[in-house]
Every structure is written in structure tokens, then in C-alpha cells.
Amino acid sequence: MSTEFRLKTGLADMLKGGAIMDVTNAEQARIAEDAGAVSVMALERVPADIRRDGGVARMSSPEKIREIIESVSIPVMAKVRIGHFVEAQILQQMGVDFVDESEVLTPADEENHIDKHSFEVPFVCGCRNLGEALRRIGEGAALIRTKGEAGSGNIVEAVRHLRQIGNELRRLTILTDDELMSAAKELRAPYEIVRMVARDGRLPVPNFAAGGVATPADAALCMQLGAESVFVGSGIFKSTDPEQRAKAIVKAVTHYRDPAMLVEVSMGLGEPMRGLDIATMPEEELLQTRGN
Amino acid sequence: MGAIPEATTVDPRPGSAPSPAPPRIGVLALQGSFALHAAALRRLGIEAVEVRRAAALAGLDGLIIPGGESSTMLKFLLEEDLFDPLLAFHRAGGALYGTCAGAILLARTVENPAQESLGVLDIEIQRNGYGRQLESHVGACSCSELGEPDLPLVMIRGPVISETGPRVEVLAEWRGQPAFVREGRVLATTFHPELTDDTRIHAYFVEIAAEAR
Numbered sequence: 001m002s003t004e005f006r007l008k009t010g011l012a013d014m015l016k017g018g019a020i021m022d023v024t025n026a027e028q029a030r031i032a033e034d035a036g037a038v039s040v041m042a043l044e045r046v047p048a049d050i051r052r053d054g055g056v057a058r059m060s061s062p063e064k065i066r067e068i069i070e071s072v073s074i075p076v077m078a079k080v081r082i083g084h085f086v087e088a089q090i091l092q093q094m095g096v097d098f099v100d101e102s103e104v105l106t107p108a109d110e111e112n113h114i115d116k117h118s119f120e121v122p123f124v125c126g127c128r129n130l131g132e133a134l135r136r137i138g139e140g141a142a143l144i145r146t147k148g149e150a151g152s153g154n155i156v157e158a159v160r161h162l163r164q165i166g167n168e169l170r171r172l173t174i175l176t177d178d179e180l181m182s183a184a185k186e187l188r189a190p191y192e193i194v195r196m197v198a199r200d201g202r203l204p205v206p207n208f209a210a211g212g213v214a215t216p217a218d219a220a221l222c223m224q225l226g227a228e229s230v231f232v233g234s235g236i237f238k239s240t241d242p243e244q245r246a247k248a249i250v251k252a253v254t255h256y257r258d259p260a261m262l263v264e265v266s267m268g269l270g271e272p273m274r275g276l277d278i279a280t281m282p283e284e285e286l287l288q289t290r291g292n
Numbered sequence: 293m294g295a296i297p298e299a300t301t302v303d304p305r306p307g308s309a310p311s312p313a314p315p316r317i318g319v320l321a322l323q324g325s326f327a328l329h330a331a332a333l334r335r336l337g338i339e340a341v342e343v344r345r346a347a348a349l350a351g352l353d354g355l356i357i358p359g360g361e362s363s364t365m366l367k368f369l370l371e372e373d374l375f376d377p378l379l380a381f382h383r384a385g386g387a388l389y390g391t392c393a394g395a396i397l398l399a400r401t402v403e404n405p406a407q408e409s410l411g412v413l414d415i416e417i418q419r420n421g422y423g424r425q426l427e428s429h430v431g432a433c434s435c436s437e438l439g440e441p442d443l444p445l446v447m448i449r450g451p452v453i454s455e456t457g458p459r460v461e462v463l464a465e466w467r468g469q470p471a472f473v474r475e476g477r478v479l480a481t482t483f484h485p486e487l488t489d490d491t492r493i494h495a496y497f498v499e500i501a502a503e504a505r
């Protein structure tokens with residue numbers, strides 16, 4: 001692993017066992033930090049609002065990002081559109097700590113993702129399966145997260161993606177060396193990375209969950225399914241009591257195997273965000289199919 | 293990352309008396325790089341205990357507080373009744389080692405911004421002393437206590453130790469400031485040996501924990 005890449009994955013290592021929360025302004029960022037978030041994700045609207053309002057969703061404005069950076073001491077992430085390397089250049093220049101090349105925003109390039117190796121700032125990317133994860137790592141992502149279905153308040157897609165990645169990882173480990181080139185072809189992923197993953201039985205970068213987390217139980221479910229941290233988008237600030245829910249999700253991520261603690265933190269939280277039934281949603285409204 | 297070096301502790305020489313059982317080491321597992329610390333200890337032949345509640349401190353000889361976000365870990369210490377049990381663990385003779393966020397939690401005084409800390413290590417420390425992630429860097433620092441080669445140093449949004457008290461030994465410096473310090477049974481590094489394959493600092497801590505019991 002190169003020195004530069006070790007610094008990028010090193011920050012992701014420090015965020016393990018934590019909750020990363022979507023925020024749109026300084027006030028929300030402070031609420032997240034006070035609740036114990038390990039990082040905040042700056043974006044112009046939370047995914048549930050992007051879904052409701054439609055239109056083109058872009059990188060948050062530099063003023064908002066500056067305001068959020070100045071209001072908290074924890075690392076600040078921000079989203080850019082898939083393939084929009086100039087939005088990423090702007091975020092790097094502003095000192096953002098991690099860039100999320102995200103399907104939640106409207107893609108800027110329908111063929112190519114950003115060449116993430118050419119940046120000093122680390123990138124996180126979403127994926128639904130092992131092939132997508134390894135392609136993003138091949139492009140230089142230092143952290144992988146599930147796509148789930150952002151803004152849905154429904155955990156079903158994040159669960160599907162976590163199980164899919166775990167299942168495909170385990171399959172790779174039982175292949176013989178001469179079967180790996182064919183596996184790489186099927187995964188549409190770089191052969192060298194496929195070989196490394198088959199040997200180690202795990203991704204070469206941390207793997208977090210995202211997309212549809214609305215309750216402490218959802219967060220603990222993702223952790224028990226192998227996620228190393230949890231991103232929470234609309235789930236906090238679309239609930240009736242963001243402060244309490246944010247705290248509860250932070251605690252659920254740490255105590256994810258402790259049912260007594262999960263009972264305790266799940267009480268007195270008010271109403272979670274309203275969820276969507278993904279099975280009845282039209283295909284074109286899904287965010288997870290963007291950028292494969 | 294390169295080859296994993298041979299374990300440097302627990303090396304019973306042929307003909308000598310059987311070595312005593314290794315000390316029991318815990319890793320504070322609220323958040324951060326705790327699994328990487330446990331992996332480093334495993335390479336030394338020690339199975340670490342993950343500590344999420346105060347009850348898990350019972351019977352431990354040493355505890356590592358990992359890297360991560362100090363503000364997040366501090367909330368757990370204060371709200372889940374871990375702060376006083378950690379102080380009691382220290383008073384009762386337990387050894388402590390903090391890396392990065394862990395060093396911040398051990399310090400007497402925390403700045404940038406100020407926050408509460410355990411105060412068991414007489415240092416003043418600046419959070420994010422080098423700046424943001426783009427200022428994260430690697431290097432190597434010499435340490436006469438641990439000998440050759442220099443210690444590899446990975447600094448991730450690292451803190452800077454701006455003051456040390458009279459009883460604090462500076463074991464290694466980086467860019468003119470203390471980066472590896474010891475006060476009795478308390479160790480701290482502003483960098484992350486758990487992100488490298490060099491286990492000498494972990495082995496050094498295990499020895500301190502063994503002497504402490």
C-alpha cells in the first residue's frame with residue numbers, strides 16, 4: 001500500500017465504530033457533534049428532500065461548507081456528483097477531510113467516475129455489490145459504503161447490499177488461483193484487486209453502511225451484518241427529535257451486540273422519519289442505480 | 293504494508309524458568325482503531341479484551357485507548373459511567389497507553405478546542421495540531437529507548453503536545469515536539485503505531501503492564 005493511500009484509509013480507520021451524519025448547516029453540524037458523531041457530511045439538502053423536490057442536486061455551496069467546517073472539530077465530509085471532478089477540486093481546496101462521490105446527487109458523468117488517485121483528499125463511494133466496490137477501489141476510493149436507498153427511511157436495500165458484498169467476498173475466497181481471472185471478468189473489476197481480496201477474505205479498505213438508516217436498531221443491524229460504521233442521512237433531521245435520535249444511533253453503533261443497551265437507547269426517541277416502500281417505487285425514482 | 297516483524301516479547305529461552313503468563317490487556321472499544329490495536333497485540337501473542345463497559349476493566353493489567361474521535365469517546369466516558377472507573381483503574385496500578393485521540397483523553401489539559409480529559413498524564417495537548425486531513429503525513433522518529441530502526445510514524449489529523457510536566461519523559465520527538473511520552477505507567481503517542489507493522493511500542497507497553505501488576 002502506498003504512503004498516500006495509507007493516510008487516506010488511515011482516516012477511515014479512525015472513523016470505525018462511529019456514526020457519520022448528514023447535515024445541511026452549522027446548527028445541524030453542532031447537534032451531530034454534540035451527539036457524538038465521528039464526522040458530519042455536508043450536503044445542500046438531505047436525501048429525503050432531494051427525493052421530494054426533484055431537480056438537479058449538486059455539491060453544497062462553499063459558504064455552507066465553510067460554515068460547517070468552522071463550527072465543528074470533527075472531520076467534515078462533503079458530497080460531489082458522480083464524475084464531477086471539479087466539485088471535488090473545490091472541496092479539496094477548501095480543506096474538506098473526505099469527499100463522497102455520491103449517487104444521491106445528480107450524476108455529472110454517466111460513464112465515468114472521478115479518478116480518485118489524482119487527489120490528496122480521500123474519497124468514499126457507494127456500491128451495491130462486490131464488483132462496484134472493487135471498481136471504485138480501483139479508481140482510488142479509500143472507503144466503501146453501501147448505497148442502500150438514500151432518503152427512503154427503509155433499511156432493506158442497505159441490508160441487501162451488505163449481504164451481497166459479504167456473500168461475493170466469501171465466494172471469492174474458495175476459488176483457486178486459476179479461476180480468479182474469470183472471476184475478475186465477471187465482477188468487471190481489476191484483476192490485482194480481485195486477487196488481493198480473494199487472498200485476504202476482506203476488502204482492502206473499510207466498509208461502512210449507508211442508505212435508509214432510521215432507527216438505532218437499523219444501525220446495529222448494519223453493524224452485525226459486517227459494516228464497520230454507519231452513515232445516517234435523513235434519518236436524524238427528518239425525525240421528530242433529532243438530538244435524542246442522533247445520540248441513540250451513536251450509542252447503538254458502539255453497543256451493537258448488546259441487546260440490553262439497544263433497549264435502553266431505543267426508548268423515548270419520538271417518531272422516526274416516515275419510510276417508503278421500495279418495492280412499490282418506480283425504477284426511475286431509485287438513487288442506487290446511478291453510477292455502476 | 294510490508295512483512296510483519298517477529299514478535300519481540302514472550303520469548304522463553306531454552307533452559308530458563310517458564311515465563312509468567314502474559315499480562316491481561318484491554319482495548320477501549322467505544323470507537324476508532326481498537327480492532328487494529330487488538331491485531332497488533334495478537335501478533336505479540338496477546339488476546340486483548342474489548343472494553344465497552346466499566347465491568348470489563350476488572351482483572352486487566354493495562355488498557356489501550358485507541359485513535360478515533362476524542363470528542364465522541366469523551367461523550368461515552370461521561371455519559372456511560374466510564375470516566376471514574378478509568379481513573380480508579382489508573383490509581384489501582386493499571387497501565388494506560390493512548391494513541392492520538394487516546395493521548396488527548398489522558399492529557400492534563402486539552403486545547404483547540406478545550407475539552408475535559410482524564411488528567412493522568414501531565415501534558416498539554418492541541419487537538420488537530422497540524423491541521424486537517426490534507427496535513428496528515430508519515431515519517432519516522434528516532435527513539436533511543438526502543439533502538440534501531442527509527443519508529444515509523446503515521447499522523448492522521450494528529451494532535452501536538454505543547455507542554456510536558458517535570459515527571460514526563462519524552463521518548464521520541466517529531467518536528468521538534470514530543471510525539472511519544474511516558475509518565476510512570478502511562479504512555480502516549482500522537483501518532484498511530486497500530487497503522488504500521490511495527491509492534492515495538494505495543495511490546496514496550498505490555499512490559500510496563502507486566503511490571504505494574
